Amino acid sequence: MEITYASSSSSDLTSVAASTSGSSMPTSGVRPVKIIPLQHPNATSSSSLSSSLPCALFSRWLTKMKHMSLAQWIETFLPCYRWIRTYKWREYFQVDLMAGITIGIMLVPQAMSYAKLAGLQPIYGLYCGFVPVFVYAVFGSSRQLATGPVALVSLLVSNVLSGIVDSSDELYTELAILLALMVGILECIMGLLRLGWIIRFISHSVISGFTTASAIVIALSQAKYFLGYDVVRSSKIVPLVKSIISGADKFSWPPFVMGSSILAILLVMKHLGKSRKQFRFLRAAGPLTAVILGTTFVKIFHPSSISLVGEIPQGLPSFSIPKGFGYAKSLIPTAMLITGVAILESVGIAKALAAKNGYELDSNQELFGLGIANIMGSFFSAYPATGSFSRSAVSNESGTKTGLSGIITGIIMGCALLFLTPLFEYIPLCSLAAIVISAVMGLVDYEEAIFLWRVDKKDFLLWTITSATTLFLGIEIGVLVGVGVSIAFVIHESANPHIAVLGRLPGTTVYRNIQQYPEAYTYNGIVMVRIDAPIYFANISYIKDRLREYELNVDKSTKHGPEVERIYFVILEMSPVTYIDSSAVQALKDLHQEYKSRDIQIAISNPNREVLLTLSKAGLVELIGKEWYFVRMHDAVQVCLQHVQSISQEPRHPDLLPVDKPGFFQRLLKQREEDLSVAKLESGNNSDSQLEPLLSRKS
Secondary structure (H helix, E strand, O other), X not given: OOOOOOOOXXXXXXXXXXXXXXXXXXXXXXXXXXXXXXOOOOHHHHHHHHHHHHHHHHHHHHHHHHOOOHHHHHHHHOOOHHHHOOOOHHHHHHHHHHHHHXXXXXXXXXXXXXXXXXXXXXXXXXXHOOHHHHHHHHHOOOOOOOEEOXXXXXXXXXXXXXXXXXXXXXXXXXXXXXXXXXXXXHHHHHHHOOOHHHXXXXXXXXXXXXXXXXXXXXXXXXXXXXXXXXXXXXXXXXXXXXXXXXXXXXXXXXXXXXHHHHHHHHXXXXXXHHHOHHHOHHHHHHHHHHHHHHHHHHHHHOOOOOXXXXXXXXXXXXXXXXXXXXXXXXXXXXXXXXXXXXXXXXXXXXXXXXXXXXXXXXXXXXXXXXXXXXHHHHOOOOOOOEEOHHHHHHHHHOOOOOOHHHHHXXXXXXXXXXXXXXXXXXXXXXXXXXXXXXXXXXXXXXXXXXXHHHHOHHHHHHHHHHHHHHHHHOHHHHHHHHHHHHHHHHHHHHXXXXXXXXXXXXXXXXXXXXXXXXOOEEEOOEEEXXXXXXXXXXXXXXXXXXXXXXXXXOOHHHEEOOOOOOOOEEEEEOOOOOOEOHHHHHHHHHHHHHHHHOOOEEEEXXXXXXXXXXXXHOOHHHHHOXXXXXXXHHHHHHHHHHHHHHHHOOOOOHHHOOOOOOOHHXXXXXXXXXXXXXXXXXXXXXXXXXXXXXXOOOO
C-alpha cells in the first residue's frame, strides 16, 4: 500500500542556500532551496518589551473598565440583570413557572431527607432550600442551576460535626450554620481573587471515584431507617457494615418492606422519566410521590414500628448571627473541602448547562454567587448549600430559561414553611431514606471505571485509589489522597515530557516522530529532536539525559546521507516549547559546553517569541551563534547536512596528521566560504545508495 503525505513546500524554495552563495555549482535538475533567516531580538528591544508588558496589561484592563457601560457595570455586580432586561414574558414566563414549581415540589422532600443525612432536624433542610435559592437567583450567573442542600455536602457536614459534638446537642446545629458562613466566605474570596482555575488540577477520574465511593457510604448510612435499628454514624464503609451486621437481631420488617417498596417505585419512576419523553414529569414527581405514599400509609394504618419525622416548626426562619466561632479553626478543613465540592459539582454543572443553552458563564462569578447565597443563608439558619446535579438536570429538562424559576422555587419553599409543616409530621423516615438512596444511586459511576480501564490504565488507577481510600479511610482522606495522586501525575508528566526523534517524510519537507512514521528519513551525523513541553527546572535534567541517549544510541542501519562515524549536530525543534526558565537556560549553556568539547554543534529550530527573548537576554543566542537558529527544521537539516557531507569528503591521513590542524568550529567557518557540493547532495545523483536526496527533484 502506497503511503502519501502532504505536498512538499516549493513556493519558498526559490534560491540557493545563503551559505553557498557565490559558489558555482551545477544546477541542472536540482530544485533550488532557500533558507529563511530568523529575526533575532536585541537586548534593548527585549528589555523594553519585557518591562512594558505589565504596563500593557494594566492599560488594557483600564481601557476595558473605561469602556464599560452602565448596564455592564450592573451585570458585573448583579448577574440577574442580564436576563431581566431581555426577558420575554410571553415566551419565557410559562416555562419558568412550570420549571420552578417542578423543582420546588422535588426540593421539599429532598431538603428534609438531606437534613436528616446531615444529622439535623428536617426543618433546617427546608431553611437551606429557602433563602440561598432566592439569593443565588439574584447573584448567580447560571440560569438552569438548582441550588440548595445536596447529599454529598450533607454527608460531609455529618462526618465532621459528629466528631465534635453529638447530633442531639444544640451546638451541632450552630456549627452546621457556622459552616455555611465559612464556606460562603471562602467561595466569595476565591471568586473575587479569580482562583477558580485551581480546581483544574483535580482530574475527572478523582471526581468520579470520589462521588462513587461517597454514594455507597451515603446509601449505607441510610440503611438504619430501612432496618429499624441504629447504625453507627461514619464515613467509612467498614464500621458501617460491621454495625449493620452486629445489629441484625434487631431487624424490623415493616420499615424494610415499606422503604424497599417506595425505593422501587422511585427507581421505576426515574427510569421512565429518563427513557420516555411522555413520562418526563415522573422523574421530578418521584420524591413527592414517595412522601405522599408514606404519609397516606401511616395515616391509615398507624404502624408503631415505623419512625416518623415528628413535629416541625411552622413559619419562615428568623434573622440570627451564626454562633460557635470558637470551633471555627477546627472547621476550616471541612469548609475548604465543601468549597472544593461546590466548585467541582456546581461550577462544572453550571458551565455544562450554559454551553448547552448557548450563553457564557464566568466560573469566578458563579463562585461569588454561591458564596453570597451561603453567607446570607447562614443568617437564616441554613447549612451549606450548593448546586444539585439531579435537580439541575430536571430544571434543564423542564426548559428553564432564566433565574426566575429559582425565585419561584424559593416561593414554593416559603409556602411549604408557612402552611405545610403540620403535614410533614407524619412522613415516615424510611420514605426520606428512600429518596436519598434513589438520588445517590445515579452517582455510582461504574461505567466510568470500565471506560477508563479500556482507554487509560493510569486514570483507572487514579479512580481506583480515590474510591478505595474514600470508602475505607473516610471522605477527607479520600479527597486528599485523590487530589495528591492527581497532582503527582501532573508533576510526573511535566517533569518527564514527551521528546520525539524526528525524521523527514519521503517526498516532503515535513519532519515527524520516527516512532509514529518509521519510514521517515533520518541522517547520519545529525540528531533531530522535538521537545513537546515547556522547559523549566523540573524537567531539564530529564531532557538532557534523553539528548545524551539519542547521541549515543545511533542506529546506522536506518539512516541516510553521508557516511560518518559519530554525531556532529543536535537540532532542537522548539516550536512546542511555550516557556523556558533561567534554570533551563543555564542547563542549555552547560549542554552547549559539553557538546563543544566533543565537537558537536547545537542548532535551534523555530523558537517562539518569548523563548527567543529569554535565550537572547541570557546570552545563549550569541553563545551558540545566530547562524545556528533557524525558522524551520528543514532549514536546519539542510545546513547541517551540507557540513556533514563536506566532513565525510575530507581525506583521511591518520599517519600524517599535522600538529596544527584547525579545530572543528574553525573548519565549519571555513566551509561557509567554500564551494560545497550541494547539487550532488540535493539531486541524489551519488553512487552511494544511502545518500537519499534531501528534496525531491523537479518533475
